Amino acid sequence: MNQILDNPFPYSNTNKRYHTFSYATKEMYHHKVAKIPLNAGFTCPNRDGTKSVGGCRFCSSNGSGDTILSAQSTLETQFTDNLKRAQQKWPDCLGIPYFQSFSNTYAPLELLKKIYTPFYQRDDIVAIAIATRTDCFTEEQAKWFSKQEKTTWLEFGLQSIHDETAKAMNFAHSAQDAKKAIELCHRYHLKSCLHIINGLPNETEKMMLETAKFVADLHPDAIKIHMLHLLDNSVLGQEWKQQPFDLLTLEQYVSITCDQLEILPPEMIIERVTGDGLASDLLAPLWTQKKTIVANEIDKELLRRNSWQGKYYVANK
Ligand code: SF4
Structure with missing residues (x-):
């Protein structure tokens, strides 16, 4: 326990009651570490017609890489430019190419x-x-990554485990694909992270908690929790402009996210509790731009509940 802050959560030396990426990487590397976003020029089988066309309905035309500087340059230039930007915020930080x-x-x-x-x-x-789809990761790749001397993290978009949402949002992958991908990472000792989205159309709080429970049971090393962002250059953003539908309020999002944190394993790294889209493309909800406020509200809600990540976690036997 952190006696000074009276914080009962073990993986923290601040007021955070969840296992942040910052805390975890300082423990691992004894240094501030930042992920440096890169665009290696890939496409996606959910866009090129192999699985489907049009992509996931929330996805921007840049395939989630909207904030990358010099995205058309060589990977080395991208890494240098984006690392410099990170170092304006955290001088001397080390970069993990992402x-x-x-x-x-x-x-x-x-x-x-x-x-x-x-x-x-x-x-x-x-x-x-390395971010990828759960259905684009093979055993041959896992074997090769596992032979490299540096740690490899695989990040997969799960978003929701619910088939009706997957169909409506055109994910063209399933919860079973996520299960296979994470099991492959476990088998080859690769680090893994699943991304989920709260506030997808027609999802109830119960459904979002079921997605978090599924992640808890699969037990990747990390999770990113996002609020649904409606971006101007996405199919869903355009649909919302034509016919607006309800989105979660900040209060609802904070409450659901805290409920999810409570059922996740305490040691699982929470890489994000908010999304990170390009502000100029964001249509709604505008409160997601205030990332510090969202994180602060989560801290306050966990304190108010006298709760923390994993308080109600039940290991899958
Ligand atoms: S979010 Fe969906 S459409 Fe966009 S890159 Fe990922 S898998 Fe492809």
Whole structure:
């Protein structure tokens, strides 16, 4: 227990009652670490017609890579430019190259080797993070990543476990795909992270909690919890402009997110409790732009409840 702050949550040295990325990486690397977003020029089978066309309905035309500087330049330039931006906020921070845009394992292994090997060979990098779809990750890839000397993180969009939402939002992947991908990461000792979205159309709080429970049972190393962002350059954003539908309020989001934190394993790293879209493209909800306020409200709500991450976690036997 942190006696000074009277915080009963063990994985924290601040007032945070959940296991933040900042705390976890300082413990791992004894240094401030920032993820540096990159665009390696991949596409996505949910856009190119292999699985479907049009993509997930909330996804921007940049495939979640809207904030990347120099996205058309070489990966090395992107890394340098985006690391410099991070260092304006955290001088001397180390960078984890984060291959963010689209599906970064959606290519033959030989091409993946060409893209990732130069980053594995750099001395100034402690780990590599790769975002991809759960149905775009193979055992052959897992084997190769597991042989690299640096830690590899695989990040997968789950969003929701509910088939009706997956269909309505055109995810073109299922909860079973997530299960297989995380099991593959566990088998090959790769680090894994699942992304979920709260506030998807027609989802109830019960459904969102079921998604969090599924993640708790699968037990990836980390989770990112996002609020649904409606972006101007997304299908769902355009639909909302034509016919607005209800979105979660900040209070509802905070309450649901705290309920989810309470049932997640205490050691699971909570990489995010808010999203990170491009402000100029955001249609709604506008409160998501105030990330510090969202995080503060979550802190206050956990304190008010006398609660913390994992308080009601029940391990899957
Ligand atoms: S969210 Fe990911 S999987 Fe869905 S369309 Fe965008 S890049 Fe593809």
